Amino acid sequence: MIKRIGNYFSLREKLISLVYVSLIFVRNTFLKKKRFIPLSIPFFQKQFIFDKLNKEFLTINIRDYIDLTMIYQIFYNEDYDIKKFIRHEEIYEFYSSCIKIKKKIPLIIDCGGNIGLATKYFSKTFFQSKIVCIEPNENNIDQAKKNNKNSPNIDFLKAAVGSVNSEGKIDDYSRPNSMFQVTIKKKGDFPIISINSILKRYQKFVPFIIKIDIEGFESELFSKNTEWIDMFPLVIIELHDWMLPKTANSHNFLKEISKLDRDFLYFNENIFSIKKIIN
Numbered sequence: 001m002i003k004r005i006g007n008y009f010s011l012r013e014k015l016i017s018l019v020y021v022s023l024i025f026v027r028n029t030f031l032k033k034k035r036f037i038p039l040s041i042p043f044f045q046k047q048f049i050f051d052k053l054n055k056e057f058l059t060i061n062i063r064d065y066i067d068l069t070m071i072y073q074i075f076y077n078e079d080y081d082i083k084k085f086i087r088h089e090e091i092y093e094f095y096s097s098c099i100k101i102k103k104k105i106p107l108i109i110d111c112g113g114n115i116g117l118a119t120k121y122f123s124k125t126f127f128q129s130k131i132v133c134i135e136p137n138e139n140n141i142d143q144a145k146k147n148n149k150n151s152p153n154i155d156f157l158k159a160a161v162g163s164v165n166s167e168g169k170i171d172d173y174s175r176p177n178s179m180f181q182v183t184i185k186k187k188g189d190f191p192i193i194s195i196n197s198i199l200k201r202y203q204k205f206v207p208f209i210i211k212i213d214i215e216g217f218e219s220e221l222f223s224k225n226t227e228w229i230d231m232f233p234l235v236i237i238e239l240h241d242w243m244l245p246k247t248a249n250s251h252n253f254l255k256e257i258s259k260l261d262r263d264f265l266y267f268n269e270n271i272f273s274i275k276k277i278i279n
Helices: 011-030 065-076 088-100 117-125 138-147 195-201 251-257
Strands: 036-038 046-051 056-061 106-111 130-134 154-157 160-162 166-170 182-184 190-194 206-212 234-238 262-267 270-275
Touching: 011 036, 011 065, 036 065, 046 065, 056 117, 056 138, 065 117, 088 106, 088 206, 106 117, 106 195, 117 130, 117 138, 117 206, 138 154, 160 166, 160 182, 190 195
Parallel strands: 106 130, 106 206, 130 154, 160 190, 206 234
Antiparallel strands: 036 046, 046 056, 166 182, 166 190, 234 270, 262 270
């Protein structure tokens, strides 16, 4: 039985989502380059999507309008699609060579996994990779597990990422579930794990992609111990100066990334940093 979650949508949100999904259905059905076709009324709990590339149906569980907008971004608009960039073939060649030549599995780390939609997108695009979905909020990561069940190549960590191992808490639970911010605490509700620690835990895998959307905590993440950056051919990050004015929140990231020989590309909300020589 399909559950309706219309109570979590205002009338305006219902109308907007109905019109938008209808337009997306027409556009993505008839345009060859568009990969995902929506097949559900937008305010149903279960969203069904047809993946034209893999010729399969995907099921995604949502809780509210915010979750639905995440589907728009990640699947219908394909914010993380790298084929729009000139160097996409190099990135795919690296992925293939890891598996076929090096006989190793590429590692994708999803920092700020939310309800697991980017994780799901990467798992359907690079299905032979190992993916680690990291999310500090319990409700979000439970939803991420539902959205990626029966995917043995995905691990879930209820944690945040930082420059060093420590502990943290959600700063304000009244914020939208896609905008929770982390604060370091001596006695926190969840661990904060450094990227170096994650790489050590998954050292038999080859660093491939790291996606970072951590609602401003990138200032702390890039404050020190950043030698891991150039280990990843592709770094995808959303910066949050827009959300935290007069804090120069992106300063540490820009300082560290500018030291490295990498391309700097911008698409929608995300920066795509690609290593100059991928090998």
